[in-house]
Structure formats: C-alpha cells, structure tokens
Amino acid sequence: MMNQPLAERLRPKTLDDYIGQKHLVGQGAVLRKMIDAGRVPSFILWGPPGVGKTTLAQIIANKLEAPFYTLSAISSGVKDVREVIDQAKNNRFFNAVSPIMFIDEIHRFSKAQQDSLLNAVETGVVTLIGATTENPSFEVIRPLLSRCQVYVLKSLDKNDLLTLLNKAVTEDIVLKEKNITLTGTDAMLRYSGGDARKLLNILELVVSAEESEKDIEITDAKVVERLQENPAAYDKGGEMHYDIISAFIKSIRGSDPDGAIYWLARMVAGGEDPEFIARRLLISASEDIGLANPNALLLANACFDALKKIGWPEGRIILAETTVYLACSPKSNSSYMAINAALDLVERTGNLPVPLHLRNAPTKLMAELDYGKEYKYAHDYAGHFVKQEYLPKEVRNERLWIGQENPAESKLVEQMKRLWGDRF
Numbered sequence: 001m002m003n004q005p006l007a008e009r010l011r012p013k014t015l016d017d018y019i020g021q022k023h024l025v026g027q028g029a030v031l032r033k034m035i036d037a038g039r040v041p042s043f044i045l046w047g048p049p050g051v052g053k054t055t056l057a058q059i060i061a062n063k064l065e066a067p068f069y070t071l072s073a074i075s076s077g078v079k080d081v082r083e084v085i086d087q088a089k090n091n092r093f094f095n096a097v098s099p100i101m102f103i104d105e106i107h108r109f110s111k112a113q114q115d116s117l118l119n120a121v122e123t124g125v126v127t128l129i130g131a132t133t134e135n136p137s138f139e140v141i142r143p144l145l146s147r148c149q150v151y152v153l154k155s156l157d158k159n160d161l162l163t164l165l166n167k168a169v170t171e172d173i174v175l176k177e178k179n180i181t182l183t184g185t186d187a188m189l190r191y192s193g194g195d196a197r198k199l200l201n202i203l204e205l206v207v208s209a210e211e212s213e214k215d216i217e218i219t220d221a222k223v224v225e226r227l228q229e230n231p232a233a234y235d236k237g238g239e240m241h242y243d244i245i246s247a248f249i250k251s252i253r254g255s256d257p258d259g260a261i262y263w264l265a266r267m268v269a270g271g272e273d274p275e276f277i278a279r280r281l282l283i284s285a286s287e288d289i290g291l292a293n294p295n296a297l298l299l300a301n302a303c304f305d306a307l308k309k310i311g312w313p314e315g316r317i318i319l320a321e322t323t324v325y326l327a328c329s330p331k332s333n334s335s336y337m338a339i340n341a342a343l344d345l346v347e348r349t350g351n352l353p354v355p356l357h358l359r360n361a362p363t364k365l366m367a368e369l370d371y372g373k374e375y376k377y378a379h380d381y382a383g384h385f386v387k388q389e390y391l392p393k394e395v396r397n398e399r400l401w402i403g404q405e406n407p408a409e410s411k412l413v414e415q416m417k418r419l420w421g422d423r424f
Contacts, residue, residue, distance in 0.1 A: 007200040009172055010164075011055055018059060019167075019196070020052060020160040021153055031151060035063055038097070042121050042128040044106065044136050044145075047153025050195030053131035056153075057102040060129070067099035069126075073108035078116045085120045098127045106130035107139035114141045121147050138279065155194025162189075164196055168203055175207065184220035191227060193243055202227065244270075245280060248323075252281075253288045257327040264323050268316050278304040281322050292332035292406040299325055330406045338401040345398055352392035385419050399423075 012018045015025050015032065024031040034040050040060055045053040061068035069084045088099040101120075103109065120126045121144070128148060132139060136150050156164070162185060169180040188206075192199035203218075206226050210216050244266050251259030267277055278300075285300035303322040307315045361371035376386045389396055403413035403424075416424040 005201070006168060006172060006175070006204040007197045009174070010168055010200065011058075013059065013062065015059055015063070018052060018055065019164050020156045021056070024151055024153070025056070035060055038064055040064065040127060041149055042126075042147055043149040043151055044128075044130040044132060044140065045151055045153055046132050046134075046136055048133055048155055048194065050192075050197035050199075051153045051156060052196065053153060054102070054104060057100065057129045057131065061100045061102075064097050064100070066097045066127070068102065069099060070102045070104070073103055073105040073113070076103075076113075078113050081113060081116045085116075085125060088120070088126045098124050100129055101126040102129045102131070104131050105133070107132040107134040107136070111141055114144050118143055118147070134276070134279075156196055157194070158189060161185075161192060161194070161196070161199055164199060165203065168200060175203075178207070178213075179215045180207065181215075181217045183217050184223070185218075187220040187223035187227075188218075191223070244272075245276075248277075249280060249284055249288075252284050252323065252327045253331065255327055255329075255331065257324045260323050260327040261320060264319060268319075274307055274312060274315050274319065275304070277319055278307050278322075281319070281326060284326055287336045288331055288333060289326060289329045290332040290335045291409050291412065292330040292404070293408060296326055296329050330408070332404045332406055332409055334402060334404045334409060341400045345395060345400065349392075349395055352394055355389060355392060357388070358390065387420070 015035065018025060023029060025035070026032060031040075045056065047053060058068065060066075067088065069088065071080055071084060084101055088101065101117075106114075117128060121128045130136075130140070130148070136145055140148075165182060165185060165188070169175050169178075169182065188199060188202050191202055202223065206218055206223055207216060209226055244263055248260060248263035248267065251263055264277070281303060282297070282300045285296040289296040300322055303318050306318050310318060356370050357373060357375040359371040361367040367373075376388050378384050378386055380386075391398065403409040403416070413424060
C-alpha cells in the first residue's frame with residue numbers, strides 16, 4: 001500500500017467518507033436513499049474526471065455486498081462483456097442481489113458493444129453502472145439509455161477540495177508521518193480544476209520534492225514552481241482539458257478567431273479527441289451563433305461528418321476552418337434563451353392540456369370529442385397564414401423567443417410583426 005499513489009491510498013470505502021456530490025449521496029438525497037434501501041437500478045454517472053465516479057460504484061457494490069465486475073471501454077470488447085455477463089449469471093445463484101458491472105468510459109463503447117448489454121440489463125442479470133465524461137445523450141444508444149437513470153456529478157467545490165487536502169495530510173499512512181503545513185492552497189485548487197485525483201497528484205508531487213524533510217511547508221509559489229518543472233504530473237498530456245475547451249468556446253463566443261485558433265492548437269498538440277472538439281463546435285454554432293447565421297450549424301455539422309471521413313491529422317484543417325468561421329460569424333443566443341425560458345415556463349405551469357383545436361383526431365371518438373375542431377389549416381389562407389392560438393390559454397401571453405439585433409434575425413422579427421402585429 002505504501003507504493004500506491006496517494007489518490008488510491010485515500011480512496012474512500014464508505015459513503016460517510018465520500019467527499020462531494022451531496023445532491024446525490026448526501027443524507028436524504030435520491031441515490032443515497034436507494035443505496036440505503038439496498039435497491040439500486042442500472043444507471044450512468046456523467047461528470048468530469050476525478051469527481052468520484054469509480055469510487056462511488058465501488059462503494060455501492062460494497063454496501064450491497066454484490067459481486068463487482070469492472071470493464072474499461074478502452075480495452076474491452078464484446079467478448080469481454082459476454083464473459084462478464086456469463087459470470088454474473090452463475091453468481092446470481094449464490095447472491096440475493098444482482099452483480100454490478102461497472103464500465104468506465106462507457107461513451108467509448110461501440111454500438112455493438114452497447115447492444116450486447118441490453119438483455120442483461122433488461123432482465124436484471126447485472127446492474128449496470130456506467131461512467132462517462134461525455135454527454136450520454138450523444139454517446140449512449142437510446143435503448144440502453146432508456147434502461148438506465150443518468151446522474152450528473154459535479155466538479156468538487158473549494159470546500160470539498162480543502163477537506164480532501166486536510167484529510168490527506170492528517171490521515172494518509174505516508175503523509176501523516178511528516179509535519180505538513182498548508183500555508184497556501186490557492187495554486188493547488190486552481191490547477192486541479194475540481195478534479196480530486198489531480199489535486200492529490202499535485203500534493204504528492206510537491207511533497208516528494210522534499211522527501212528528505214520532516215517539516216514541509218506548502219506555499220502557492222512552491223506549487224507553481226514544481227508544476228512548471230513537471231506539468232504532466234497534474235494533467236495528462238500537459239493539457240488542462242476542461243479549462244482549455246472553456247477558453248476555446250469563449251473565444252468563439254467573443255468573436256476572436258486568433259484566440260479560438262490558439263486554443264484549438266493547444267488541444268490538437270495535446271492529443272485531444274477530435275470528435276470532442278467537433279461536438280463542441282456544433283453546440284457553439286447553435287448556442288452562440290444561432291439564428292444570426294443559421295449556416296454556422298450546417299458548417300459545424302459538415303465539419304463533424306468530414307472529420308470522420310478524412311481522419312487525422314488532416315482533420316485539424318477542417319476543425320480550423322470551422323473554428324475561424326464560427327468565431328467570425330455574427331452572434332445570437334436567442335434560440336438558447338428561448339428554450340431555457342420555455343423550460344422554465346413548463347416547470348412553473350406543469351402539464352397544461354393541449355388546446356382541442358390543436359389535437360389530432362385519428363379516431364371517430366376523438367372527432368366526436370371535438371379533437372381538431374375549428375383548427376385552421378394555414379395553407380388554406382392567403383400568404384399561408386391565419387391567426388389562431390397555439391399556446392395553452394393559461395400561458396397565451398407569454399413571450400419566449402425574442403429576436404436579437406442582427407441582420408438575419410431582424411428579417412425574422414419583421415416577418416413576425418407583419419403576421420402577428422403587436423405580439424412581436
């Protein structure tokens with residue numbers, strides 16, 4: 001154990017020792033209740049690296065006293081999945097609870113690999129716990145996603161990270177033998193980016209540089225100095241994954257092609273997954289450019305498709321073209337704001353009934369109940385438009401989409417004013 005990395009030595013064994021994610025495993029939280037009740041469904045943990053996904057899965061297995069099988073999507077194939085499922089079937093005869101199959105980086109599983117899980121999850125042969133840093137909506141096939149809950153894990157906040165640091169210097173079997181004083185913690189917190197594993201790697205690096213000392217004072221200056229000497233110690237490949245993608249997107253949003261192409265180069269040089277970058281470009285095209293230049297989404301989608309056809313390293317040119325185009329495009333977040341406003345309205349007003357004239361009437365009974373009655377077919381009217389209500393009466397006066405000031409949206413706003421008058 002002495003030779004294990006600090007992060008492994010400090011891996012918690014129980015929920016009481018688990019740091020962070022109180023919204024899921026704190027007292028009374030949804031996942032905590034299911035764990036305490038001994039009934040855990042298949043689910044996927046979605047969150048950034050180093051926030052406790054693997055640890056949480058292991059704690060659950062220990063708590064439920066369930067057989068625990070681990071697969072990595074990087075190194076496992078369909079054959080490995082089937083072998084684990086066969087083992088799980090045999091173990092079901094001797095255990096009251098389903099064996100747990102933990103799949104790390106499940107977003108890297110192919111469709112065929114994910115398909116191979118469906119029956120075992122459906123029939124309860126295994127309880128699947130998947131871990132992913134990518135949005136499951138994009139990376140997990142719909143049939144598997146429909147069989148699993150998705151729980152979002154957050155980056156650890158400052159208090160969580162400070163708790164972890166203090167735990168390390170006072171409870172770790174190696175570090176507690178030294179007299180470690182945490183004079184400065186800001187640099188470690190900043191470089192860790194909410195990643196517990198990264199934070200402990202930094203602490204271990206700084207301490208190991210003064211291995212012969214009994215009394216060790218850790219200051220911000222000392223942390224910066226050590227990390228400059230060995231950047232790979234705190235971030236795989238020397239790249240701060242989430243910080244850099246954030247800077248990339250913000251440069252596009254801020255219409256700075258130089259900044260955007262610089263951060264793109266940092267990601268390319270650091271070995272970032274090209275499809276990860278392409279997905280973020282698709283999101284930016286919708287969220288930040290939107291209706292100000294609808295062609296941006298078309299280009300971003302073409303970029304994603306072309307990247308798959310061309311491959312690497314030439315794919316970097318396609319990413320660069322799209323990046324510069326998006327950065328130079330006019331910006332609008334009106335669609336983004338509209339869907340957020342609509343979701344907020346739905347949350348406040350609940351499931352309001354669809355007005356009768358907007359309902360479909362495929363059966364005689366529905367027609368007799370006035371489904372679709374008095375609906376006006378727009379194409380039967382001049383200009384393919386006729387005024388009628390399309391919102392439930394309780395919210396008919398709500399404004400959700402508000403056009404912004406750019407040439408493309410100004411035309412849309414003028415069109416809506418011509419049709420709807422004062423409503424727009």
